[in-house]
Every structure is written in structure tokens, then in C-alpha cells.
Amino acid sequence: MTVTTKQIMALEDIEPDEATHGRAIDFTGKELSSVTTAVYILAGKEYPTPAKPVPNEPTKATATVPNTWQHGSGQVFLKGSRDRQTNTVAFDVVPG
Numbered sequence: 775m776t777v778t779t780k781q782i783m784a785l786e787d788i789e790p791d792e793a794t795h796g797r798a799i800d801f802t803g804k805e806l807s808s809v810t811t812a813v814y815i816l817a818g819k820e821y822p823t824p825a826k827p828v829p830n831e832p833t834k835a836t837a838t839v840p841n842t843w844q845h846g847s848g849q850v851f852l853k854g855s856r857d858r859q860t861n862t863v864a865f866d867v868v869p870g
Contacts, residue, residue, distance in 0.1 A: 785860035794870025808854035812837035816848035
């Protein structure tokens with residue numbers, strides 16, 4: 775009997791780890807090919823923005839920090855298709 779393990783999305787690195795409005799964020803992790811949204815969390819409020827996988831790079835995704843995200847220290851995670859999401863990672867949005 776063969777047991778298959780479900781691949782789970784995981785966020786491992788963010789570059790840069792702080793960003794300004796309008797700046798691209800590059801995400802590295804596991805199984806990011808179904809990414810649709812990046813969600814920044816600050817003071818209990820979620821600030822989502824569209825994110826997309828990098829073509830032919832299943833471990834990479836990218837998003838741009840929109841003007842709707844507030845400044846401050848918080849966390850970010852990625853959402854994907856079929857209700858999948860990554861772990862949360864510390865992330866700062868700084869004035870630019």
C-alpha cells in the first residue's frame with residue numbers, strides 16, 4: 775500500500791523583508807505555483823493584494839505592496855488555490 779503525502783505550501787524567505795508602497799516583494803518557499811494572494815496583517819487587520827507565481831519556478835512568487843497597506847511591523851502570508859495558505863512570516867511596510 776502506498777501512502778501519498780499532500781504537498782503543503784510553505785513560505786521560507788522574503789526579499790526584501792521590509793518594503794515600501796509600490797515595491798515588489800519576492801517570495802521563496804515550497805509549492806508556490808498556485809499562489810493568488812499575499813496578505814499583510816497589521817494590528818489584527820488583513821490587507822490582501824494579488825500575488826502571482828513566477829513562471830517555471832514553483833518555489834517563487836511575487837507581489838507588489840499596494841498603497842492600501844498601512845505602515846508598520848506585522849506579518850505576511852500567501853494564499854493559493856483550493857484554500858491553501860502558507861505559514862506567516864514577520865514583515866514590515868515602511869514609509870517610502
